[in-house]
Amino acid sequence: MRRIVLALLAVVALAGVVAYMAPVSGQADGEAAPIYGIKIPAGYRDWRLISVAHEEGNLNDLRAQLGNDVAIKAYREGQLPFPDGTIIAALHWNYVSSEENNKVFGRVQSFIAGAPKNIQFMVKDSKKYAATGGWGFADFTDGKPADEAVHKTCFPCHEPAKARDFVFTRYAP
Numbered sequence: 001m002r003r004i005v006l007a008l009l010a011v012v013a014l015a016g017v018v019a020y021m022a023p024v025s026g027q028a029d030g031e032a033a034p035i036y037g038i039k040i041p042a043g044y045r046d047w048r049l050i051s052v053a054h055e056e057g058n059l060n061d062l063r064a065q066l067g068n069d070v071a072i073k074a075y076r077e078g079q080l081p082f083p084d085g086t087i088i089a090a091l092h093w094n095y096v097s098s099e100e101n102n103k104v105f106g107r108v109q110s111f112i113a114g115a116p117k118n119i120q121f122m123v124k125d126s127k128k129y130a131a132t133g134g135w136g137f138a139d140f141t142d143g144k145p146a147d148e149a150v151h152k153t154c155f156p157c158h159e160p161a162k163a164r165d166f167v168f169t170r171y172a173p
């Protein structure tokens with residue numbers, strides 16, 4: 001009996017160590033995106049909201065931009081350029097009509113987030129990513145990074161936002 005209790009205690013202790021170590025690395029498991037070597041940051045889904053967006057055309061999606069604590073503080077204080085350690089996440093979902101909601105409204109007017117498409121990250125490290133305005137870029141679909149060609153498109157397209165440190169999204173109060 002005592003052995004079983006000891007064995008159970010050992011398992012609980014080990015689980016505690018594993019749980020404790022997980023966030024220490026700061027990055028979840030998984031493949032790193034090419035060029036910038038960024039992995040999906042642990043806990044990003046719990047970050048706070050910066051704003052939302054809807055793209056039409058070929059993209060036709062709904063988007064939410066989330067920021068880690070460094071990002072949110074910089075946004076709220078209007079700090080530019082964003083400090084090292086800033087991470088901005090962009091979550092993209094299919095833009096779908098909600099039949100369930102439309103029934104309640106009695107007409108077609110409700111559009112909601114459907115299946116997830118991709119998630120993108122901008123990570124500020126002014127030394128490591130000096131060649132791209134201090135930002136590293138990463139794009140994942142189903143946890144898998146997009147290829148190098150896709151990652152080459154990120155920075156050039158963000159250059160028009162140079163005056164706001166290459167970030168388009170403004171904070172939605």
Ligand code: HEC
Pocket residue numbers: 053055063065088089090120121122137138139146150151153154155157158166167168169170
């Ligand atoms: C065709 C131009 C274009 C390309 C290519 C592009 N972006 Fe963006 N990105 C934008 C625009 C415009 C916004 C703001 C509007 C929006 O979110 O739809 C944006 C928003 C973002 C945001 C939210 C922060 C911000 O700047 O508003 C992140 C994060 C982001 N992009 C990451 C990436 C990554 C990673 C890549 C490459 C895999 C990439 N982007 C490629 C134009 C682009």
